[in-house]
Amino acid sequence: MPQIDHVICPVDPTDPSTRALKYAITWARWHQARLHVVHVAPFSVVAAPLSGMAVTLDHRPLDEVRRDVQRYLARVPDPRVPIETHVYEGDPPGFIRKLAARLPRAVVVMASHARTGFERLLNGSVSERVAGDGVVPTLIVPPGDEHADDDPIFRRIVCAVDLLPSSLEGLRYAIAMAKDTSAVLDVVHVIEEAREPRTAGHFRVPEYLRYRAEEARQEVRRLVSGEDRLECVVREHVAFGEPAEAILESAADADADLIVMGAGDRAHLRSLWLGSTTARILREALCPLLVVPTPPAIKRAMPGVVTPLARARWRVAFEQISLEHLGDPTTVTVLTPGFSAPEATALPMLGITMDGSDDGDIAVMLGTPDGAHLSHVVPHPVEVQLDQSRSPANTKVVLRSADGTTTLIEVARPVGAMLEALASANIQL
Numbered sequence: 001m002p003q004i005d006h007v008i009c010p011v012d013p014t015d016p017s018t019r020a021l022k023y024a025i026t027w028a029r030w031h032q033a034r035l036h037v038v039h040v041a042p043f044s045v046v047a048a049p050l051s052g053m054a055v056t057l058d059h060r061p062l063d064e065v066r067r068d069v070q071r072y073l074a075r076v077p078d079p080r081v082p083i084e085t086h087v088y089e090g091d092p093p094g095f096i097r098k099l100a101a102r103l104p105r106a107v108v109v110m111a112s113h114a115r116t117g118f119e120r121l122l123n124g125s126v127s128e129r130v131a132g133d134g135v136v137p138t139l140i141v142p143p144g145d146e147h148a149d150d151d152p153i154f155r156r157i158v159c160a161v162d163l164l165p166s167s168l169e170g171l172r173y174a175i176a177m178a179k180d181t182s183a184v185l186d187v188v189h190v191i192e193e194a195r196e197p198r199t200a201g202h203f204r205v206p207e208y209l210r211y212r213a214e215e216a217r218q219e220v221r222r223l224v225s226g227e228d229r230l231e232c233v234v235r236e237h238v239a240f241g242e243p244a245e246a247i248l249e250s251a252a253d254a255d256a257d258l259i260v261m262g263a264g265d266r267a268h269l270r271s272l273w274l275g276s277t278t279a280r281i282l283r284e285a286l287c288p289l290l291v292v293p294t295p296p297a298i299k300r301a302m303p304g305v306v307t308p309l310a311r312a313r314w315r316v317a318f319e320q321i322s323l324e325h326l327g328d329p330t331t332v333t334v335l336t337p338g339f340s341a342p343e344a345t346a347l348p349m350l351g352i353t354m355d356g357s358d359d360g361d362i363a364v365m366l367g368t369p370d371g372a373h374l375s376h377v378v379p380h381p382v383e384v385q386l387d388q389s390r391s392p393a394n395t396k397v398v399l400r401s402a403d404g405t406t407t408l409i410e411v412a413r414p415v416g417a418m419l420e421a422l423a424s425a426n427i428q429l
Contacts (some may be wrong), residue, residue, distance in 0.1 A: 016111035170262030
C-alpha cells in the first residue's frame, strides 16, 4: 500500500465521527503515521438579505469548543499513535484541504452524515466537498457502514473503473492495498445503457451485449499486470445499467469492506448533492468509500497532452530531446499510486539514454549546482508518451514502468530560447 505518514480525521461529537475515528486510529497505527484530529466550527453567521443585515447565532468561544473536543477524545480508547489536535473556526472543507495539501503522504478519514433534502441542497456535504476537490485520498465512512466494529484492514475490495485516467489512479491504489493485505479485489466496469446507440435494433440484441461485455472485460484485464495477480486475487466484472446501482450491487455480492473510486478533476464531484454516482454510493453503501484523486503531475500528463510513442522510436526521440534541451531546466516527478514527489527540480538536462537492448532501463542525466551529475533510472519501461504539440515553452515525457510507477519529465526552455523558438515559428506574441 502507498506510504502514509499523516492521517487527518475531522470529527464532531457524533456517532458517525466516532466510527470514522476508529478507522483513522487503525490506519495511523498500521502505517506508524501521525494522527491529526480536526474540528472546524463553521462561522455562525446567517445573512438576512431583506434587511441588509448579517446575524450571528450561537457563537461559542474557541477555548470552549477545544475543551469539548478534548473531552470527546478522552472517551476514545488509547490509540497508541501520536495525536495532534486542530480546532479552528471557519470553512471546514477549506481548512481540511489546506491541512492535507501541506502534509506529505496524507490521507483524510471522515464520516458522511445522513443529510437529505433542503439541508443537503443548501449546505452540501463536507466529506463530499473535500473528496471532490481531490487533494489527497479521502476515506469516507457512510452512515450505513457495517464494518467499523470489525478489523478495519480491508480484505475484500471493490474498485470501480471507467477506463479514464481519473479512475485508473484509483485502480492503482486499490491494487497496492490488495497486495499489501492479500485482499480479494473485484474490478468493476459499468457500461451505461443510455450511452449505447439506439439507431439500430442490433445494438440491443444479446449477441451484441455479450460482445461489448467481453471487449470491456479484456480491456479491464489488461489494466492489471501478471505480477500483481501473483500477490492478490483479482476478478473482473462488467455490468450494464446505472453505474451507482451496479457498483452497489457488486459490493453487496462481494461482501466488500471497501469501495475504491478515482476522482480525477471531474466537475460533477463539486456538486455531489445534486445526485451523482458517488453521492448515491455514499448514501447507500454498507462499507466505506475511498476516493483517490489524480495527482496534478498525472493530470498534466493525461491523453491530449501526450501521446504514446512506438517502441522503435524511443531511442531516436531521446537523442533528439537530449540535443534540443541540453542544459535546459528539467523537473523529474515520480508517481506511485496515490502519491507523487519530485525527484529533481529545475536541474540542467544532460541527456536521456537507454540501455543497449530496446527494452532496457532508461536513465535521465541531470547536472547539479556543484558541477556533478545526477542520474534517475526508470527500470523496465513499458510505455513512453511524448508531448507532440512541439510547444516552444516546454517538452513533456511520460515513462511508465512495469510495476505501475510513472515518471514525468518536464523540460522548460529558458525565456531567451523560448522567444527564439517562437520567432522561428512565426508566432506572434
